[in-house]
Amino acid sequence: MKDVIELLKECRNTVKNKFTKEEIEQIEKNDNFIKAMIEEDNFNIFYNMLNENYSKILFKKIVKYRYMLSFYKGAFNNNKEKIKLSMKYGSINIFSWGFKRLLFALQKYKYPSEIENFLLFYIFGLKQYNVENIFEVKDDSIVFDIGAWKGDTAYFFSKRCNDNAKIYAFEPDKDAFDTLKLIKEKYKLNNVILENILFSIKSETVDFVSMTPDTPSVKMNAITIDEFVTNNNVERIDYLKMDVEGAEMDILKGSVNTIKSLRPSLAIAIYHGGELFMEDFYKVPVFIKKITENYEYYIRTFSPWGGETVLFCKPRK
Structure with a gap:
C-alpha cells in the first residue's frame, strides 16, 4: 500500500545521513516492529481499517517515532533522551502535553x-x-x-x-x-x-x-x-x-x-509487546478484524512517545 511504503521511505531518509547503509540494514533486521513494517501486510490492513483521517495521521506519527526509537534506544528508559526524541518525532505535541500535565498537577487534589x-x-x-x-x-x-x-x-x-x-x-x-x-x-x-x-x-x-x-x-x-x-x-x-x-x-x-x-x-x-514496545500495535487490530467486520476503528495516543496508545472499536449500526 502506497502510504506505508512512502512512510518507510520517509523513515529511512531521516536516518540515512546519520547511520551507514549497513547499520540501517542491521538495525532493521533485528527489530520486529520494523520487519513487520517492511513486510507490510499487517500495517496495510491496520491502516486501511481506520475510519478517519486523524487516526491515519496518528498512525503515521506513532510508526515514525517507533522506527526512530530503534535507532536511539537510549530514549526508551532515559527520560532526557525520550524528551529529546519526542520533541522531533513525538506522536502528539510534547509542549502541549507537558503544559496539560502541569495544569493537572494543580488539580490532582480532587482525585483519589x-x-x-x-x-x-x-x-x-x-x-x-x-x-x-x-x-x-x-x-x-x-x-x-x-x-x-x-x-x-x-x-x-x-x-x-x-x-x-x-x-x-x-x-x-x-x-x-x-x-x-x-x-x-x-x-x-x-x-x-x-x-x-x-x-x-x-x-x-x-x-x-x-x-x-x-x-x-x-x-x-x-x-x-x-x-x-x-x-x-x-x-x-x-x-x-x-x-x-x-x-x-x-x-x-x-x-x-x-x-x-x-x-x-x-x-x-496496543502499545505493549517486544523489547522496545509497540509490537501489539500491528497485531491486535488485525486479530480483532478477523473476529468480526462489525466495527469501525479509531486510534488515539495520550503520550508523545506513543505510550498509552489505544485502539477504539465502535460497533457499526
Whole structure:
C-alpha cells in the first residue's frame, strides 16, 4: 500500500545521513516492529481499517517515532533522551502535553490520593477513555474494566454513570485489588462490582507476575472472558476496556464469542509487546478484524512517545 511504503521511505531518509547503509540494514533486521513494517501486510490492513483521517495521521506519527526509537534506544528508559526524541518525532505535541500535565498537577487534589498521579493524569486530565462519539461510558452502561489496577478507570467510569450501571472491575494483582476495594468503599462507588480474577487464553494455572516491584510471582487460576460471561449469565456489555501490560492478545483470544455475540465498544491498549514496545500495535487490530467486520476503528495516543496508545472499536449500526 502506497502510504506505508512512502512512510518507510520517509523513515529511512531521516536516518540515512546519520547511520551507514549497513547499520540501517542491521538495525532493521533485528527489530520486529520494523520487519513487520517492511513486510507490510499487517500495517496495510491496520491502516486501511481506520475510519478517519486523524487516526491515519496518528498512525503515521506513532510508526515514525517507533522506527526512530530503534535507532536511539537510549530514549526508551532515559527520560532526557525520550524528551529529546519526542520533541522531533513525538506522536502528539510534547509542549502541549507537558503544559496539560502541569495544569493537572494543580488539580490532582480532587482525585483519589491512593492512585498514582501519572494514571490520574491520563484518565482524568486527558480523558483517555472518554472519546467523543467513539467511546463514551455513561448512564446505565455495563462495563468490563479489564486491568482495573487500583481503580483509576473504575472510578472514572463510575462517576460518569448512574446507579443502575454495572462497572465490572477485574484485577488479579492482590495489592492493587486491596486498594481497589478501599477506593470502592471510600468513594462509595456503588455501581462497581469487584472481581479478583485473572483472564487468559484458556482455563489454566499460570504464574502471575505482579506489577508491584519486588513481589514474587504467584500461582493463579485463570479463566477466559467467554467463560466468565457464560458462567455469570452476562447478556449485555456496552463497553470493554483492556489494558493488561502485554496480555491483551491472549485475553482477546479467550473472548471471541463475547465480542462476536455481544458486540461491546472496545478500548484496547496496543502499545505493549517486544523489547522496545509497540509490537501489539500491528497485531491486535488485525486479530480483532478477523473476529468480526462489525466495527469501525479509531486510534488515539495520550503520550508523545506513543505510550498509552489505544485502539477504539465502535460497533457499526
